[in-house]
Amino acid sequence: AQSVTQLGSHVSVSEGALVLLRCNYSSSVPPYLFWYVQYPNQGLQLLLKYTSAATLVKGINGFEAEFKKSETSFHLTKPSAHMSDAAEYFCAVSEGNNDMRFGAGTRLTVKP
Amino acid sequence: EAQVTQNPRYLITVTGKKLTVTCSQNMNHEYMSWYRQDPGLGLRQIYYSMNVEVTDKGDVPEGYKVSRKEKRNFPLILESPSPNQTSLYFCASTVRNVLASPLHFGNGTRLTVT
Numbered sequence: 001a002q003s004v005t006q007l008g009s010h011v012s013v014s015e016g017a018l019v020l021l022r023c024n025y026s027s028s029v030p031p032y033l034f035w036y037v038q039y040p041n042q043g044l045q046l047l048l049k050y051t052s053a054a055t056l057v058k059g060i061n062g063f064e065a066e067f068k069k070s071e072t073s074f075h076l077t078k079p080s081a082h083m084s085d086a087a088e089y090f091c092a093v094s095e096g097n098n099d100m101r102f103g104a105g106t107r108l109t110v111k112p
Numbered sequence: 113e114a115q116v117t118q119n120p121r122y123l124i125t126v127t128g129k130k131l132t133v134t135c136s137q138n139m140n141h142e143y144m145s146w147y148r149q150d151p152g153l154g155l156r157q158i159y160y161s162m163n164v165e166v167t168d169k170g171d172v173p174e175g176y177k178v179s180r181k182e183k184r185n186f187p188l189i190l191e192s193p194s195p196n197q198t199s200l201y202f203c204a205s206t207v208r209n210v211l212a213s214p215l216h217f218g219n220g221t222r223l224t225v226t
Contacts, residue, residue, distance in 0.1 A: 009152065032210075041219065041220075042217075043218050043220055044202070044217045046215070094210050096211075098143070098160055098162060098168065098209060098210065100157070100215070102147075102154040102155040102156075103154050104152055104154040105154050
């Protein structure tokens with residue numbers, strides 16, 4: 001069965017600094033990969049998804065992620081952090097129509 | 113406005129007292145799902161439904177029931193809640209499956225069982 005591992009439960013960056021949130025996956029078939037964001041007291045929202053087209057995927061709010069098959073990774077990046085990026089981020093993987101597995105989440109703090 | 117609505121947002125109950133958390137979506141989505149979110153564990157799927165009258169177990173179905181009598185509603189039922197079911201619960205829906213289009217989440221129900 002597929003799974004994801006998010007490295008680092010908490011990440012803290014300064015405003016304007018690079019954001020890097022790490023995600024490694026395990027899958028027996030070519031995976032579909034997702035990043036979701038959860039703002040306080042809200043449900044999750046899709047940031048971006050990889051579905052076997054371009055390996056570099058651009059999402060909303062300036063985020064992007066690169067699929068690296070050789071490293072089984074799908075890390076999320078943003079060149080310059082903004083205070084509004086403070087949230088919890090979840091990586092997820094799916095092998096089929098009805099099954100999506102989420103990582104444990106990474107809480108991003110942005111310092112002024 | 114397109115949305116997934118869960119009720120209640122907060123619920124405190126006692127062990128063994130049956131409860132229902134409602135979930136309704138107004139987007140005509142076929143697929144609906146329930147997750148629980150626990151610190152350090154992320155979201156784990158409880159049950160999902162591909163369409164009306166079709167439900168299947170997720171990763172952690174024990175102690176929960178669901179039904180899908182209408183397309184828009186997908187209630188989560190705890191027949192005899194226990195303290196280990198204290199958690200944050202999310203309902204989500206999408207058009208047909210999680211690959212074709214993003215999941216739309218409700219705002220969550222925080223359940224405490226004492």
